[in-house]
Amino acid sequence: MSDITVNAEQLTQSVQQVLQAAGSSVTEAHQVAANLVMANLSGHDSHGVGMLPRYVDAVLEGGLQPNTGIKFIMDLGTMLTLDAQRGYGQVTGVQAMELGMARAKQHGSCIMTLANSHHLGRIGHFAEMAVAQGLISIHFVNVLSRPVVAPWGGGDGRFGTNPCCIGIPLPGEAPFLLDFATSRVAQGKMRVAHNKGQRVPEGYLIDEQGRPTTDPGVVVVPQPGGMLGALMTFGEHKGYGMAMACELLGGALSGGGTWHRQADNARAVLNSMLTILIDPAKLGTADAFAAESKAFIDWLRQSPPGAGFDHVQIAGEPERAARVARERDGIVVDASTWQEIVDAGRKVGHVIA
Ligand code: NAD
Numbered sequence: 001m002s003d004i005t006v007n008a009e010q011l012t013q014s015v016q017q018v019l020q021a022a023g024s025s026v027t028e029a030h031q032v033a034a035n036l037v038m039a040n041l042s043g044h045d046s047h048g049v050g051m052l053p054r055y056v057d058a059v060l061e062g063g064l065q066p067n068t069g070i071k072f073i074m075d076l077g078t079m080l081t082l083d084a085q086r087g088y089g090q091v092t093g094v095q096a097m098e099l100g101m102a103r104a105k106q107h108g109s110c111i112m113t114l115a116n117s118h119h120l121g122r123i124g125h126f127a128e129m130a131v132a133q134g135l136i137s138i139h140f141v142n143v144l145s146r147p148v149v150a151p152w153g154g155g156d157g158r159f160g161t162n163p164c165c166i167g168i169p170l171p172g173e174a175p176f177l178l179d180f181a182t183s184r185v186a187q188g189k190m191r192v193a194h195n196k197g198q199r200v201p202e203g204y205l206i207d208e209q210g211r212p213t214t215d216p217g218v219v220v221v222p223q224p225g226g227m228l229g230a231l232m233t234f235g236e237h238k239g240y241g242m243a244m245a246c247e248l249l250g251g252a253l254s255g256g257g258t259w260h261r262q263a264d265n266a267r268a269v270l271n272s273m274l275t276i277l278i279d280p281a282k283l284g285t286a287d288a289f290a291a292e293s294k295a296f297i298d299w300l301r302q303s304p305p306g307a308g309f310d311h312v313q314i315a316g317e318p319e320r321a322a323r324v325a326r327e328r329d330g331i332v333v334d335a336s337t338w339q340e341i342v343d344a345g346r347k348v349g350h351v352i353a
Helices: 008-021 026-041 049-061 089-107 124-132 187-195 236-252 286-301 317-329 335-347
Strands: 004-006 071-075 079-083 109-118 136-144 163-168 176-181 270-278 331-333
Touching: 004 008, 008 026, 008 049, 008 331, 008 335, 026 049, 026 089, 026 124, 026 317, 026 331, 049 187, 049 335, 079 089, 089 109, 089 124, 089 270, 124 136, 124 163, 124 176, 136 236, 163 236, 187 335, 236 270, 331 335
Parallel strands: 079 109
Antiparallel strands: 004 331, 071 079, 109 270, 136 163, 136 270, 163 176
């Protein structure tokens, strides 16, 4: 089998059919499929359709519950405590954001926790919902799946790729959308690199014995003795600190739990998330916010290009540029990933045409 190039609509349909065969309603299957394809369109293949085989396995194991929505644990108006009951994160995350955004519009802010969601995918998806309504959105997320990231100064994986995301609507400009894993790279990008037979730069990984390596396989395929290597955090001790903040705020504060045990082979990926929503229109600084954010961005853009760059970008631009290109040229799905998707379909009795 070779790599395939497919348009977003066809890919959404194929993924939707597998999800339906795995038990999701048409609406849920479409929402999850469209979200995964949007991750591919945005240039983040790590959080795109390549996740489907894992989701199917998680459903078959019982760790992911199709057609399950959020449950209220506590509601104080501007503070919401929610439980996603292991439903698809692409659905429970959107449900939670809709609630939180309505509260922030009404009161000016909302602090919301969402515990026990299945994989929330690209966290920027939720910040994009908020900035589209003029809201600032800040997210701290932990991941209960496999302890794949090493603490700074440690020699094995102790926590997940714990993403952080900040979305800021900018008057007269496209929004600032910063959305990143606190690991040096996302785990899914190691799967993609491994499937493509590529090496990764130095400083990303340690092997199962704590030694630096450029082989992404060390965190994808069990190494001798069944052990796995680990990803490094970005920014050395600083990224490690951010990852810990995600574990404490996303995992402990939400009630979803932190990682402190040996890994098992369960396929479910659970995310818990703290979200802070702010309506900038209610702070009384709208004029200053508009003028100062524009002046600062203009100032940044006047910076001469550094070596190897053609211009300074603002967070969110690479994803928007990728969407334009991939909407036009189609999405390339590598051969191994496509084979895994076809196999996932077969497991639930669906043959992808
Ligand atoms: P990344 O390293 O590609 O960084 C992406 C961020 O950096 C974006 O905000 C992007 O706009 C910005 N950026 C990229 N190049 C830039 C440039 N030249 N100038 C200015 N800004 C620039 O992303 P990542 O760390 O690989 O994360 C990818 C995705 O994985 C994210 O969407 C994240 O939410 C998701 N993720 C999810 C989970 C989960 O468990 N749900 C876990 C980890 C990561």
